[in-house]
Amino acid sequence: xxxxxxxxxxxxxxxxxxxxxxxxxxxxxxxxxxxxxxxxxxxxxxxxxxxxxxxxxxxxxxxxxxxxxxxxxxxxxxxxxxxxxxxxxxxxxxxxxxxxxxxxxxx
Amino acid sequence: xxxxxxxxxxxxxxxxxxxxxxxxxxxxxxxxxxxxxxxxxxxxxxxxxxxxxxxxxxxxxxxxxxxxxxxxxxxxxxxxxxxxxxxxxxxxxxxxxxxxxxxxxxxxxxxxxxxxxxxxxxxxxxxxxxxxxxxxxxxxxxxxxxxxxxxxxxxxxxxxxxxxxxxxxxxxxxxxxxx
Numbered sequence: 001x002x003x004x005x006x007x008x009x010x011x012x013x014x015x016x017x018x019x020x021x022x023x024x025x026x027x028x029x030x031x032x033x034x035x036x037x038x039x040x041x042x043x044x045x046x047x048x049x050x051x052x053x054x055x056x057x058x059x060x061x062x063x064x065x066x067x068x069x070x071x072x073x074x075x076x077x078x079x080x081x082x083x084x085x086x087x088x089x090x091x092x093x094x095x096x097x098x099x100x101x102x103x104x105x106x107x
Numbered sequence: 108x109x110x111x112x113x114x115x116x117x118x119x120x121x122x123x124x125x126x127x128x129x130x131x132x133x134x135x136x137x138x139x140x141x142x143x144x145x146x147x148x149x150x151x152x153x154x155x156x157x158x159x160x161x162x163x164x165x166x167x168x169x170x171x172x173x174x175x176x177x178x179x180x181x182x183x184x185x186x187x188x189x190x191x192x193x194x195x196x197x198x199x200x201x202x203x204x205x206x207x208x209x210x211x212x213x214x215x216x217x218x219x220x221x222x223x224x225x226x227x228x229x230x231x232x233x234x235x236x237x238x239x240x241x242x243x244x245x246x247x248x249x250x251x252x253x254x255x256x257x258x259x260x261x262x263x264x265x266x267x268x269x270x271x272x273x274x275x276x277x278x279x280x281x282x283x284x285x286x
Contacts, residue, residue, distance in 0.1 A: 034268040057187050057262075058180040058269055076183060096176050099275045 025049060025083070030102070032060045032074070032094075037102035045107055046087055053079040062102070064092035137253030141200035144192045144259070146250065147266075149205040150242055151181040151188070153212040154235075160219060161231045169280050170228045177235070177273065184266055191262055225284075232281045239274035246270065 025047035031038040033055040044050060052062050054074045062071040062080065067090045071080040084090075084106045094100035138146065158177035165171050192199060215234055222230050246267050254260040 034265075035272040036268070056269070057265055058183045076187075096179070097272050097276060099272050099279070 027051060029053060030062075031055050032100075035097060035100055037062075037092075037094075037100060040101065041103045041105065043105045043107060044084055046084060048106075049081055049083045050104065051079050051081040059096065060100070061095040062092050063095040064090045067092075070095075137249060138202055138204065139200070140195075140254060140256050140259055141197050142202040142205070143250055143254055143263075144188065144197050145199035145201055145205045146208065146245075147188050147263070148185060148192075148199050149208050150245075151185040153208060154181045154238065155185075156212065157216065157219070157231065157234070157238075160216060161227075164219075164223075164227050165231070166224065167228050167284075169283065170232060173232070173235070173276060173280055176276070180269055180273070184269065188262060191258055195256060195258065197256075197259075229281075229284055232277055232284060235277040236274065236281055239270050239277060243267070243270050243274060 027049045030052045054060050054076055059073045059075050074080045087106050090104040092102050154177050158174040161174035251263045
């Protein structure tokens with residue numbers, strides 16, 4: 001019974017997984033480093049996921065008030081991810097350090 | 108007028124403090140790593156203390172947010188510095204520079220405590236601009252070049268953009284307070 005179930009699960013996985021991966025979109029990384037978003041400008045597609053990783057010594061945020069994006073405090077060494085759902089240009093800042101700017105272009 | 112005089116005096120005190128460090132650099136290769144650690148810890152703690160005072164005094168939202176940021180960031184930097192110092196088994200050492208920094212900070216705090224509302228905000232932010240400029244110069248001219256341990260040098264290099272961003276932020280608030 002164990003083997004039969006396993007085989008069925010494996011078959012289901014091979015059928016479903018590629019679809020799930022495609023639907024999830026691509027994953028993009030933005031480093032927060034040296035008080036900068038790197039890269040500062042990034043183009044992504046609707047459905048893609050963006051991960052902000054804080055490599056600095058101090059906490060940061062990714063905040064775009066107009067687009068209702070607010071990561072909250074991202075501690076040093078921590079990261080935050082967002083799956084983009086709408087097309088358009090998102091200009092964001094670090095709420096703690098308003099001199100830090102980034103742009104996400106969602107196509 | 109008095110404020111300008113105080114500011115000038117203050118910059119002199121800082122210049123003198125860092126001057127000692129750089130003159131030592133000429134004589135004996137600059138402050139050693141233990142002294143650099145002592146300077147880093149003192150410099151961060153000073154700005155945390157000033158931020159706490161500003162947070163309790165100011166009614167200006169922008170100044171309050173900036174003060175909170177100074178508390179958060181300089182506490183975070185000191186946490187990392189302390190962790191590194193522990194790892195390297197270096198005991199932060201007092202030096203003329205760290206002593207002068209502390210004396211200058213005491214003077215600044217005393218001056219700020221005598222001020223209220225808009226006058227306080229302007230004096231606090233003005234001092235933050237000068238302080239971060241001084242620290243930035245010290246990092247470039249004395250601390251980073253003198254650090255002998257690679258990890259300490261790395262940490263100082265990583266701290267630099269934070270100080271530069273604070274300076275830019277403080278300058279922005281300074282000009283908004285003028286208008």
